[in-house]
Amino acid sequence: MTVPPTVKGWCPGAYRPMMSVDGLVVRVRPRLARLTALQAAGLCDIALRYGSGYIDLTNRANLQIRGVADADHEPVLAGLNALGLLDSDPKFEARRNLLIAPFWVEGDVTARLAHALLDRLADLPDLPAKIGFAIDCDLAGPQLTQCSADIRIEQGETGLILRADGAALGRAVTEKTAIPALIEMANWLADHVTPQARRMASVVAHAPLPPDWANLPPRAPARAPKIGLHPLGALVGAPFGQIDARALAKALTGTAGLRLTPWRSFLLEGAGMPAPEEFITAPDDPLLRIDACPGAPLCPSASVETRRLARALAPKVQGSLHVSGCAKGCARARAADVTLVGRSGKFDLVQGGCAGDRPLKTGLHPQDLMTGAF
Ligand code: SF4
Structure with a gap:
């Protein structure tokens, strides 16, 4: 008999995995959507040793190890901890629901704002588990407008803006004021969620934002990046968001790190395109x-x-x-x-x-x- 679909209303994490037919689904949220090559290889090893050997890439640029037995949850957590991929506190893991434009470089405004937000997680209010944030400050324009995020920091025509999802316009911020303003908006959201409206877009459909929070447009969205070679490395597609851990471990040879995108693709930093057998390597696939x-x-x-x-x-x-x-x-x-x-x-x-x-x-x-x- 088919079980009807359920809306669970919470996001699984490493500490709080979801049970599926093939075992536990352990979700890993890499900081700034990046793993070092060593971390990525370690994650492949965990997936092969304790999971099904496949890693899911989610539409929030997170990774999931599938098929973990109940008894293996502890060793998986220990392995993630040893790789530096586990938060010290499950509460912060749940709050670290952050999407980032994937082509950031260390020290640029996107990376600086992401680090600043991660340092202030303790100051965020309690919010429904699916609420997420996007740092989307590439000068070419927002890349994450089609991705799920409730509060966004983006480039406007004349500088940074903070925008509530569902609102066409945002509020002017600077690099210094952006994170305090985001926390202020998160508190406003916490005050306005209802059992019927638990995401920002549905909240702003009924509760008007303060007028000076919605008066500047974002830049036009950037073109979606194509599978292929980019200045930072090779952007590779994962069919249906599923990655064969053995093939990924092989493709990691010679890379500095692995970037994750919310578009079922990942970037092998400083690398050429891998063999096409297990991955999507052509932009017209x-x-x-x-x-x-x-x-x-x-x-x-x-x-x-x-x-x-x-x-x-x-x-x-x-x-x-x-x-x-x-x-x-x-x-x-x-x-x-x-x-x-x-x-x-x-x-x-x-x-x-x-x-x-x-x-x-x-x-x-x-x-x-x-x-x-x-
Ligand atoms: S994974 Fe597919 S079958 Fe399962 S609940 Fe989602 S849409 Fe339905």
Whole structure:
């Protein structure tokens, strides 16, 4: 029997893993979305030793080790601690929900602001677990506008702005005032969340921000970075956000570090492109247009396999495709050109919408879909 999708309302972490069909899912939140090559190799080793051998890359640029047995949680925590990847306090791990524009360089405004925020975590109020922050200060324009974050520090036309998610305009800040202003906005948010509105965008839809907090526009969004070589190294895609730990360990040879992005890709610092067998190494790879959650048998809410179908359909579908194990649509929150939604062992088809939207067709058999004729 398929279990209906549940909205858990909390984010799993290393201390508080989520139970899945294949075992615990242990989430690791690398600071500034970067691991040294040594940390990354150590994480691969943990995934191979205690997990399924695969590492998930989340849409908040975090990593997840899947398939950990209950009894192995302690050794995994010890391993993460030895690598410097564990917070000293679970409370701070939960608050360190920070997205950062991934092409920062040490000492630039993005890195300085991220460090400053990490130093002030204790001053943030208690907020719903999914509330997150973005430091998105690249001079080329914001890169994270499509990513989940409730309070954002961005570049405006004439300097930094602090912007509430859901508000088109932000508040002028300087590097010195940005973090105190962010904490002030977080306190405002804590005062305005309700059981029905637990994220900033839904809060500002009903509660107006103070007028001087919404009077400056952000710069136009930057172009999405493409898979390939960049000044900092090789930007490599992970199909469906899944990374083979053995292949990653091999690809780390000669790199200084590993940067994570919220776009199912990672950057091998100072390296060339790895072999394409396990990764997406070409910017026109059709898999880049496809989202698919783990589906069955890994998720109890799924009655259908998702990723095998997604791979088969990738070269046949024009535009974006989302294959979802159920109507919750974990792999993609925004609309896709085509969405296939699993239900009772078959698929419903949504066009130009999200997994929870009304389907155009229902009861499509997976075998028939393999041909791409729908
Ligand atoms: S969308 Fe996929 S991963 Fe999310 S609950 Fe449904 S089947 Fe599970």
